[in-house]
Amino acid sequence: RCHNLVWSVDQWVQDWVKQLHGDELRNVVKDHIEETMQTYGSKCEHWDVDNENLHGQFFQSALHDPSYNLELFRIANAAGNSQLFLNDYNVVASGASTNDYLNQGRQFKNANVGLDGLGVQCHFGSEQRPDPNTIKRRLDQLAQCGVPIWATELDVMSSNENTRADFYEAALTALYSHPAVEGILFWGFWDQAHWRGDKAALVKGDNLQLTEAGRRVLDLFENQWMTDETHVLSQAGNQLTVRGFHGDYQLHVMYQGRELSNLKQTFTLVKGSTKTVNLNVHT
Numbered sequence: 001r002c003h004n005l006v007w008s009v010d011q012w013v014q015d016w017v018k019q020l021h022g023d024e025l026r027n028v029v030k031d032h033i034e035e036t037m038q039t040y041g042s043k044c045e046h047w048d049v050d051n052e053n054l055h056g057q058f059f060q061s062a063l064h065d066p067s068y069n070l071e072l073f074r075i076a077n078a079a080g081n082s083q084l085f086l087n088d089y090n091v092v093a094s095g096a097s098t099n100d101y102l103n104q105g106r107q108f109k110n111a112n113v114g115l116d117g118l119g120v121q122c123h124f125g126s127e128q129r130p131d132p133n134t135i136k137r138r139l140d141q142l143a144q145c146g147v148p149i150w151a152t153e154l155d156v157m158s159s160n161e162n163t164r165a166d167f168y169e170a171a172l173t174a175l176y177s178h179p180a181v182e183g184i185l186f187w188g189f190w191d192q193a194h195w196r197g198d199k200a201a202l203v204k205g206d207n208l209q210l211t212e213a214g215r216r217v218l219d220l221f222e223n224q225w226m227t228d229e230t231h232v233l234s235q236a237g238n239q240l241t242v243r244g245f246h247g248d249y250q251l252h253v254m255y256q257g258r259e260l261s262n263l264k265q266t267f268t269l270v271k272g273s274t275k276t277v278n279l280n281v282h283t
Contacts (some may be wrong), residue, residue: 003043009056039078077114087119105145119152135174143180153187165216
């Protein structure tokens with residue numbers, strides 16, 4: 001993911017940009033979006049186009065054009081093939097702007113400007129325990145927009161590593177299990193570089209030692225939310241059904257204690273689909 005083409009909150013707009021007006025400002029922004037998207041091309045599957053537009057409308061105000069935020073998406077949509085996202089806060093970790101974000105998402109979708117998804121930042125407050133039921137309720141509301149949701153900037157904070165691990169598990173479980181959520185990104189992981197410091201970190205120190213929160217997250221990703229099953233088929237015509245997590249799979253066939261490597265298969269389970277695998281074992 002690439003973040004971001006334009007940031008409309010006044011304090012993050014460069015001083016030299018604030019000196020521009022009218023067509024000059026429009027042309028500079030258009031050139032910037034086109035050049036940036038062309039420079040990075042296919043390296044960027046996603047772009048956050050107009051960051052935190054609910055909380056800042058600098059360009060719309062400077063141009064006296066309330067619909068200029070839609071124009072930003074039109075420019076980006078014409079400039080490349082990346083998926084284009086809105087991205088904002090107080091929409092999941094807090095519900096102060098959830099309804100406004102749903103309305104904004106619907107506005108962009110109905111305007112047919114190339115909106116591909118909603119980015120929800122998910123910065124939970126210090127010592128704030130994420131409540132899965134509340135998260136689900138807000139995600140359910142945003143899902144009414146009808147576009148995929150990505151958790152784009154997840155972090156929690158606690159000075160106690162075990163509590164922090166619980167917080168991450170609660171937030172990740174609610175996000176990962178929601179059918180509208182198609183991706184989750186952490187907004188930092190190392191205590192020496194995390195914008196919220198060691199209270200949000202998954203690893204710490206120069207040797208990147210896992211914190212308890214880091215160990216918990218890895219266990220979820222590499223064990224709890226992985227499908228690893230073994231089944232015995234004793235005769236021809238046997239069938240079995242496996243319910244698995246989305247992702248890439250390898251199927252191995254063992255016969256009399258050795259692997260039949262020629263029967264190894266790889267496949268992918270994706271949302272909304274099933275996969276049938278046929279095996280023909282000749283002994």
